[in-house]
Amino acid sequence: MKCPFCSYGDSRVVDSRAIDGSTSIRRRRECPECGRRFTTYEKYEETPLLVTKKDGRRELFDSQKLLSGLIKAFEKRPMSYEKIQEIGSDIERELRSQGEAEISSELIGETVMRHLEKVDQIAYVRFASVYRQFADVNNFMQEIQKMIKRGQDK
Ligand SMILES: [Zn+2]
Numbered sequence: 088m089k090c091p092f093c094s095y096g097d098s099r100v101v102d103s104r105a106i107d108g109s110t111s112i113r114r115r116r117e118c119p120e121c122g123r124r125f126t127t128y129e130k131y132e133e134t135p136l137l138v139t140k141k142d143g144r145r146e147l148f149d150s151q152k153l154l155s156g157l158i159k160a161f162e163k164r165p166m167s168y169e170k171i172q173e174i175g176s177d178i179e180r181e182l183r184s185q186g187e188a189e190i191s192s193e194l195i196g197e198t199v200m201r202h203l204e205k206v207d208q209i210a211y212v213r214f215a216s217v218y219r220q221f222a223d224v225n226n227f228m229q230e231i232q233k234m235i236k237r238g239q240d241k
Contacts, residue, residue, distance in 0.1 A: 088116055088127060095120035105176060136182065137189040145189070150179050156199070160214040164207055178202050208234065 088098045098116040101124070106113050111130045117123070136148035154175045161171055178198055182190055196218045203211040215230060 090118035090120060090123070091125055092123045093118060093121040098125075105180075134183075134188065138192050138195065139189055140192045148179075148182070148190070148195075150175065153178065153195070153199070156214065156217075157203075157210075159217075160203060160210040161207065162213075164210055166207060166210070174202055174206065204234065204237075208238070 089096055090098055095118050097120075098118050100114050101117050102115040104113050105111065106128075111128055114127050114129065116125055116127060118125075137145050138148050139145050154172065157171050157175050158168075178195075181198055182195060200211060200215055200218065203214050211234070212231060219230070
């Protein structure tokens, strides 16, 4: 990246952060020649990600849908909207980083659960109960016990 001040042909990235969910990256750069700093925004081309559902139907991955699922799971939990968005972006980034054009809805569910389990167990159980559609209460209790056990093993 060319320096806008002295046109030196190279620059060093001093800081990168994702903005707007996960599709844009803001970089602070420093010119090794004149030492001045400038900011660039990079938006990576979003390749469409297809989601295969259990019944074989396909639909486009929808980050808004993912976010609303997370918001539901975190209802009345001490978690800021920004933080929830951040979790959503992390999940999306992880899904896209597989490099597959098509992923299963199951993979999304499992990935969400893995992330939620780390940050909020109530949100995890809520999401899991909707996602797994536990056939009966015993199934649900087993899942909670597994979770508690994993918590103790840590
Ligand atoms: Zn420069």
